[in-house]
Amino acid sequence: MSADSIVPDSQHRGLIARLPQGIRDYALLARFDRPIGWWLLFWPCAWGVWLTGAGLQIELVLWLLIGAVAMRGAGCVYNDIVDADLDRQVARTAQRPVASGRVSKKAAWAWLLVLCAVGLIVLLQLRWQAQFVALGSLGLVAAYPFMKRITWWPQAWLGLVFTWGAPVGWVALRSDRLEVMAALYAGAFFWCVGYDTIYALQDREDDALVGIRSSALRLGSRVKHGVIAFYALALGCWALAFWLMRGDLLAVLALIPAAIHLGWQVFTLDPADPANPLDRFRSNRLAGLLVAAACLVVGNA
Numbered sequence: 184m185s186a187d188s189i190v191p192d193s194q195h196r197g198l199i200a201r202l203p204q205g206i207r208d209y210a211l212l213a214r215f216d217r218p219i220g221w222w223l224l225f226w227p228c229a230w231g232v233w234l235t236g237a238g239l240q241i242e243l244v245l246w247l248l249i250g251a252v253a254m255r256g257a258g259c260v261y262n263d264i265v266d267a268d269l270d271r272q273v274a275r276t277a278q279r280p281v282a283s284g285r286v287s288k289k290a291a292w293a294w295l296l297v298l299c300a301v302g303l304i305v306l307l308q309l310r311w312q313a314q315f316v317a318l319g320s321l322g323l324v325a326a327y328p329f330m331k332r333i334t335w336w337p338q339a340w341l342g343l344v345f346t347w348g349a350p351v352g353w354v355a356l357r358s359d360r361l362e363v364m365a366a367l368y369a370g371a372f373f374w375c376v377g378y379d380t381i382y383a384l385q386d387r388e389d390d391a392l393v394g395i396r397s398s399a400l401r402l403g404s405r406v407k408h409g410v411i412a413f414y415a416l417a418l419g420c421w422a423l424a425f426w427l428m429r430g431d432l433l434a435v436l437a438l439i440p441a442a443i444h445l446g447w448q449v450f451t452l453d454p455a456d457p458a459n460p461l462d463r464f465r466s467n468r469l470a471g472l473l474v475a476a477a478c479l480v481v482g483n484a
Contacts, residue, residue, distance in 0.1 A: 208280040209294055212263060213256030219465050220259070223378070224345055225251035226471030227371045231352025233475060234367060234428060234482040243308075243355060247348065250305035257298035258324060258344075264291050265328040269395060275385060313355035320347040335401035338379040339372075345379075346371030363427045367478075370420030374474075377413030377445075378467045380406065381452065384460040399454075407452055414445040421474065425481045434484075437477035444470050 199207060199216040214220050228247040232240050263270065263281045270282035280286035286294075306314055323344045330337035349371045353364040376398065383399035384406065402409040418438060425434040448466060453459040 204285075208285050212260050212280045212286055212291060212294060213298060214259045215252075215256065219468055221248075221252045221255040222468040222471060223375070224255045224348060226348075226468075226475055227346040227368075228348030228352040229471075229475045230367060230371065230478045231349040231354075231364065232356060233352075234363065234424065234478040235353055235356045236428075236482045237356045238483060239479075240356065243352075246305050246308045247352060247355075250302055251348065253298050253301035253305065257295055257302060258327075260291055260295040260298065261324070262328045264288055264295070273395075309351070309355050312358055313351050316354045317347070317351045320344060323347070331395045331397065333396075335396045336376075336398055337396065338376045338383065338398040341379050342372040342375035345375050360428070363424050366420050366424035366427060370417045370424060373413045373417035373420060374445075374467075374470070377410045377417065378464055378470075380410055380413065381448070381460050382464040384454050385457060406454055407449055410452065411449050414449060418442050418445070421477075425477070428481060429484075434481045437480050438474070441470055441473040441477060444473055 199210050202210060210216060225248050228251060229244055232244055232247070263279055266276075267279075267281045267288070270276035270279050276282060281288060281291050306317055309317065323340070327337070327340055327344050330340040334340070346368060349368045350364055353367070380398040380402065383397040387397070387399050398409065399406055418441070421438055421441075422435045425437065426432060428434070444466070448463045448470075451459075452463050
């Protein structure tokens, strides 16, 4: 893979590019220039809320969106602090603010606390049961950056962490029908493993050189088959959640648009083209929206 083909994390456009360098570095550190991350964190929250049958719940959903932006940013800052030495060895991440030295680790910790304070404000808007569930993710979040050093499946750990919003959104409104919530969360888990395997295709060469492990490396030439399996499991779990919720197999038809989109992702995936995996990964913002629409229809029909 040539250097010209890499999409670096230091690349920025739009409003972020107009900020003074000092402020811009903190925005880049929290990945405010890359909204795909907080969309992927937010959509499971919305799924959990809308499948409960409690209606749109606009205020709650907006609070969860704010929380997703803040906590995704906090997670990125923490990840960059822990991974600074590794990031310097990977072309895509070498110019991240902490790895490049533009932001000190001490300043990064301070910025992390600010973002966590925003997350705390959001947490206090939830009923105590949902607060308890949300806090249950902290241990998983803290351990995540180390997973790429000890397992070939850090994407599975991310699947546990990045989709935690599904049970939080559900428990924010109801404490029963936990089997529906569990199936929804399981589907979100496999979806995340699938899309993050696609994302990891960008770094396979550098990861292999510096000793970082990933599902993309572990699957090797079978990576497309692996993603197909993950997405099929995701759809199966979501279908189970819908059937458990309504007891009507017709409810499963609401997943057809999402299934078509996920099918398009895997059958057009080209691991040899550096731009292709990133494009397919980013398209999961639409996949999340399609599943959210299905949850809203099934939960409130």
